[in-house]
Amino acid sequence: MAGILNMVFLVAIAINSLLLLQGSTAQTVHVVGDGLGWVIPPNGAAAYTTWAANKTFTVGDILVFNFATGRHDVAQVTKANFDSCNTNSPISLTSTSPANITLSAVGEHNYICNFTGHCSSGQKLAINVSASSSTPTIPSPVPVQAPAPQTIIPSPVPVSAPGPQPRTPSQAPAPGPAPSTIAPPAPAPSSSSMTFTVGDSLGWTVPSNGAIAYQTWARGKTFRVGDALVFNYVNGSHDVAEVTKQDYESCNTSTTLSLNSNPPTIITLSTSGEHFYICTVGGHCSAGQSLAINVTDGTTAMSPPTAAAPSTPTNGATPPPPSNSAISLGVAGLLVAFLSIFLTLLNY
DSSP, X not given: OHHXXXXXXXXXXXXXXHHHHHHHHOOOEEETTGGGOSSOOTTTTHHHHHXXXXXXXXXXXXXXXXXXXXXXXXXXXXXXXXXXXXXXXXXXEEOSSSEEEEOOSSEEEXXXXXXXXXXXXXXXXXXXXXXXXXXXXXXXXXXXXXXXXXXXXXXXXXXXXXXXXOOOXXXXXXXXXXXXXXXXXXXXXXXXXXXXXXXXXXXXXXXXXXXXXXXXXXXXXXXXXXXXXXXXXXXXXXXXXXEOHHHHHHTOOSSOSEEEOSSSEEEEOOSOEEEEEEOOSTTTTTTTOEEEEEEXXXXXXXXOOOOOOOOXXXXXXXXXXXOSHHHHHHHHHHHHHHHHHHHHHHTO
16 A cells, blocks of 8 residues: 555656646747738727737747838837837847747836837837746645445346237328429528728738738628728828739739729729729739739629739748647646556556
């Protein structure tokens, strides 16, 4: 019995050590702005305030800022400089995307873009960082003697044989109603139109991850005649041009089907088929500010446009570091192994 107790004690120590290891390695990677990235938000500073509102940041977590290198940067500043958008004396400055910042201290952290006018236009983020919660230790287990196995023999229950059942003459089933030869009417198409905000919170801008941003946004959506597209963007910085498929693929901005430069631009889809939109400001289309959709007549669904997306330059954006799922699964497997050893020893 002494040997078993020693083994149980060692198993408890090993399990506790593994749990502490798991707690110390757990960290969360936060991609700032999610799909919006680190840009001048179309709706001002509220975009990043809303993004951070329901998140918990702890020491050891990582912030990932995705942006176009050469067009933005990430500066950590004091609260006073954050409030006044003072870019003269940053605590730290990162100008290469993606910027991965590990939160190493508790308290308030403030970040802005150091490019002229970007902070005052809303490209700023303030968060509160708390201490990482410690993992509670497991108390030493108290050995419990396993009860002796008992064999339960159920008492036999007499079953009476069923008596003969009276026979009743079978009756022919009553004839059912004759099948209807009139086909049901086809469902009428929905007359309600929908409004789509292009890019959702991203808005209509140069996306940090290239043309894939608007391809991902349009995927899975069904656009019908009568629906409306809403393009939100900064007045004077972007516009919305509808172009042909050929001009879309080559980012040719010299000839357009229509051009709007006053946000928000609302375009009602009046015809079915493929529709292509780009920004005509220099270099924006080739950087990914382009959208292709298919519009149906309201009765049939269509596949996404087959046009090739305009080629986009690589901004150096990389996916965030992998999560700790592999570590968690490994620890769980070791815990199961230790518990199996423990239960086996108790049966001796």
